[in-house]
Amino acid sequence: MEISREAFARIKEALKTKPRGMNINEISKEIGINRLTVAKYLEMLVLTGQVDVKKFGPSKVYYLSHRLPISAMLSLSSDFIVILDKNLRLVYANDRFFEKSGIKREDILYKSIETHKLPIDFKPSIIPYVKDALEGKESIIEACYNNEKVRYFEVKFIPMVFDDGEKGVTIFMENITERKKAEETLKESEERFHATFEQAAVGMAHLDAEGRFIRLNQKYCDILGYTHEEIAGKTFLSLTYPDDVQISEKHFNELKSGKINSYSFEKRYIKKDGSPVWANATVSAVRKPDGSIKYVIAVVEDISARKHAEEELKKARDELDRRVKERTLELEVANKALISEIGQRVRSDEPLRVGEDKYRSIVENVPDGVWEIDKDEVFVYASPRILDILGYSPEEVIGKSPYDFMPKASRNKVRREVRKMLEKEDGFKLVECDLLHKDGRKIRVEISIRPIFDSNVGGGERKGKD
Numbered sequence: 001m002e003i004s005r006e007a008f009a010r011i012k013e014a015l016k017t018k019p020r021g022m023n024i025n026e027i028s029k030e031i032g033i034n035r036l037t038v039a040k041y042l043e044m045l046v047l048t049g050q051v052d053v054k055k056f057g058p059s060k061v062y063y064l065s066h067r068l069p070i071s072a073m074l075s076l077s078s079d080f081i082v083i084l085d086k087n088l089r090l091v092y093a094n095d096r097f098f099e100k101s102g103i104k105r106e107d108i109l110y111k112s113i114e115t116h117k118l119p120i121d122f123k124p125s126i127i128p129y130v131k132d133a134l135e136g137k138e139s140i141i142e143a144c145y146n147n148e149k150v151r152y153f154e155v156k157f158i159p160m161v162f163d164d165g166e167k168g169v170t171i172f173m174e175n176i177t178e179r180k181k182a183e184e185t186l187k188e189s190e191e192r193f194h195a196t197f198e199q200a201a202v203g204m205a206h207l208d209a210e211g212r213f214i215r216l217n218q219k220y221c222d223i224l225g226y227t228h229e230e231i232a233g234k235t236f237l238s239l240t241y242p243d244d245v246q247i248s249e250k251h252f253n254e255l256k257s258g259k260i261n262s263y264s265f266e267k268r269y270i271k272k273d274g275s276p277v278w279a280n281a282t283v284s285a286v287r288k289p290d291g292s293i294k295y296v297i298a299v300v301e302d303i304s305a306r307k308h309a310e311e312e313l314k315k316a317r318d319e320l321d322r323r324v325k326e327r328t329l330e331l332e333v334a335n336k337a338l339i340s341e342i343g344q345r346v347r348s349d350e351p352l353r354v355g356e357d358k359y360r361s362i363v364e365n366v367p368d369g370v371w372e373i374d375k376d377e378v379f380v381y382a383s384p385r386i387l388d389i390l391g392y393s394p395e396e397v398i399g400k401s402p403y404d405f406m407p408k409a410s411r412n413k414v415r416r417e418v419r420k421m422l423e424k425e426d427g428f429k430l431v432e433c434d435l436l437h438k439d440g441r442k443i444r445v446e447i448s449i450r451p452i453f454d455s456n457v458g459g460g461e462r463k464g465k466d
Helices: 005-016 024-031 035-047 070-076 095-101 127-134 177-199 218-224 242-257 304-365 386-390 408-424
Strands: 051-056 059-064 080-085 090-093 139-146 150-161 167-175 203-207 213-216 262-270 276-287 293-302 369-373 379-382 429-436 442-451 460-465
Touching: 005 024, 005 035, 005 051, 005 059, 024 035, 024 059, 035 051, 035 059, 035 090, 080 095, 127 139, 127 150, 127 167, 150 177, 203 218, 218 262, 218 276, 218 293, 242 262, 242 276, 242 293, 276 304, 369 386, 386 429, 386 442, 408 429, 408 442
Parallel strands: none
Antiparallel strands: 051 059, 080 090, 080 167, 139 150, 150 167, 203 213, 203 293, 262 276, 276 293, 369 379, 369 460, 429 442, 442 460
């Protein structure tokens, strides 16, 4: 049947003229619509509360309702509302339903949701719950409706009875899509938090305003050697090393009073086996709107290894300082002894030094040149006079052989005499020979050769003159 809003209006207008009511025949005659069609429209007007009906034996009298029409109330609702009869036919749906679903009234009105493929296909199917409601069982479910876009509804099934005594079902569908999204987001957030909390590499715990453990992760338990059950209900102070209780309590009271909102410091806890464990504790407050503590977040990092390393380093430094002091003292003693010994040697060697200075002065001031060679026949000393004789300074000849400044004939002659005297370890010899001047000239000289034997020099001394 095609729904005509004009027909509804004509029926209600006819009833307005007859406050005492009209039967179906009278209404049909008044508005010129066949009796069966009028009966259907009246049924819908009664169902929606716009028309009341009274029975007088087999006859029914209809008149306008003075109550607020149910349809008006239902139309004000933000929920989707449909009413089904005992045959699962949809006999009513509010305007909100048609506006948001995009379904036309004529497509579903007076059609069974079981035998017709209506565009309200929920998952899970609502048919079993409708049938339960027809048996008087009220229920509520969450269902998904996919019509180009997925939406979620909370669906309530309310048993009802029509005016004629037939059973029906009112279905309220509340759109909870946004709520479901929020719940899903919250669930994902909680799952991320739970994973972060439980898998963190540091100990994490929630405490109440009195410092009692509400929740803690496995890492926290591992640091202290307790199980969750053993720590639950304990206070953090009961697990704190005695020497650190006072400072820990001071910080927590400042947090609790609102003087500070977080703090971090190094402290010791007591493990289950009684041994201390060093940790860096970072504590912050989550507050209620009035500023009081809602709960406290504690993050604990085990720093025992670092503390042990610091202690070992301190011991090593102390040991190094001790050794340095001991060594410094030893050096001071040795230095004093050395200074004393040097003083004694200076005093004992003074006559020798004076003699050496006097000898050097004599040698360097004689008109002849004087030089000394070692056992390898290399100059180790040459007097300043050598510059006048050969044109070389003493520094230029030191480390060289005297044979480097002789022609070959003179060289062989002098070498033989020197070696003879070294073999005898005694003697004195005057030898004439030629020397080569720096400018290339030959200079005839007479040299006297005398070997000197002591613990320092294994060669001989040569003295030469022009």
